[in-house]
Amino acid sequence: MSSPLLSVRGLRVKLPTAAGLVTVVDGIEYDVAPGEVFGIAGESGSGKTISVLTLLDLLPDGAVVEGRAMFDGEDLLRLGPRAMRDVRGLRIGMVFQDPMTSLHPMLTIGRQLTEHVRFHLGVGTAAANARAVELLEEVRIPDAAGALTAYPHQFSGGMRQRIAIAIALACNPGLLIADEPTTALDVTVQAGILRLLDRLRRQSSLSVILITHDLGVMSSVADRLTVMYAGRVVESGPTAEVIGGPRHPYTAGLLAALPHPEAAEDTPLVSIRGAPPSPQTRPAGCSFHPRCAYAIASCATDVPDLVGVDGDRRLACPVDPLRVPA
């Protein structure tokens, strides 16, 4: 892989709770190449959202962060507040899950689309407005000029998410972080947003970190992905290989639990027994071992390392029960 745009190493995040500091992200690492869509998959509570909020210093007060996140030669985790302001919105854009709450209900779309453009790029109102219209056309909002004076409530969920994407892309960032951008939307609308993301990254050399629990969504747009469970990466690699032939029992379990549009008739969904642990109650050893059908004695005590297997793939499972012998 060419030199990565973002390189995260040994990222560990502890969040303050009533019961003291709790480790939510427990030593993850990944690289995002220029122009690729990199996926982070996992269920709620796996730490996938916290792991990216850390990159933009959006964690609650009292959070403890360790590790490195090199972005364009700078460590994002060591930036001061002033330097971070030049990263947020300018070099890294972010889109949140719920477009009903991520847009300000009392401000016009135009205001929300131009404020950071004027601030970061130092352009005048007229130029910022022209850029805003261009962006709204880019994300296919009808009557872009008219939309500038409209308010978020005048748009549907899908349109709001398109506007949120336009805001995130306004300053031409190198990296877009999209946290569950389609989860709050209907499938038909979701399909439109996925196509939009796919087109945007093909047109420009935009890198995207796509966070989603939906492996179907992941399969349609991500080039490479990493699967998180209980704060750790359990498996990563090219999407086609990981989803086409999962090696970690957790990834395989998640895929089996999905209703597949082309599955044979009347196949019951195969569910993983038990439930994911909360950050306070993560088991020792491999966090997945109490739910794993292949666990051996050492799984209960030793934390498995994420090691390279088969070229670009990495796996944190010493048992590797799903390996296809060559």
Next chain:
Amino acid sequence: MSLLELREVEVEYTRVGRPPVRAVAGASLGLEAGQVVGLVGETGCGKSTLARAAVGLVAPTAGSVWFEGRQLRPLGRRARSRADARLQMVFQNPFSSLNPRRRVGDQIADAMAILGLASAARRRERVADLLERVGLPAAAAQRFPHQYSGGQRQRIAIARALAAEPSVLVLDEPLSSLDASAQAQVANLLKALARELNVGLLLISHDLAIVRHIADVVAVMYLGLVVETAPTRRLWSAPLHPYTEALIEAIPRADGKGWLPESLPGEVPDPARPPAGCRFHPRCPYAFERCLSESPPLIPVAALRSAACWLHEAGGPERAPAAFARRTRLASAVGDQVDRI
């Protein structure tokens, strides 16, 4: 007559100073004992309103709901009749539908006390049975909802509904707040309940893929109307209505092949101002002149299959919309077509 039958149900919400919204504009459905009927559609299509009308939580402005051979009376100021208690509902969010301050067992036992289904002495035993039935340990009765995950809470909510010994359960998006693995567990549980307890389930969901695994029959709603009903397998393999076809094509596939789902252009129109003619025509790739002016009725196209689309005739062949030439897309200035590279 079906166990639960909705006949031409209409529900209109009045709004001060604005035109009323007809959330459900004449929908008919039937549900038999032990059958799972999935009701699918996008946000704003009226499926939740129809579910609420089906259990009597909102009164239909026209049409009627029949349950166990009697007409269901919408909930008023007085207690629900004992017979109507055999129709129960499970809500979307188990974080808000369970009382956080009462023990799980007490919440489940309520129905037995109110309906006199079990003596005080027998209740504890019955609660344990129900918890076991939904896959939780009997000890859960002594605990509080916050001690459980979303999937487990949804099981508790299901156990609570089962306590009233219902013949029909109406479930409004029971799976959508759950993670994939919990979703699979609850989905399998629902199917088992229908088969083993012979309970009829009306399952409201926006997720066609999960409905396919549970439902025997699927009804598709669009903008207040049922546009297609069919046995699940046939609906899936050969959808008759262009909207059903679009819904199926929009589902992403977790196969690692990088297949981009098809997007349906445009948005669900404002139900207060539905388009003239067929309500789907502005987004339909097959629309022709007749669709602009005349609203198609839901007609039986084949055995057990109905569709409301001018492409099909009563008793006509079961042809997928794709068998007809796609005409130019009408109207729809809202253009994400361009994203169809």
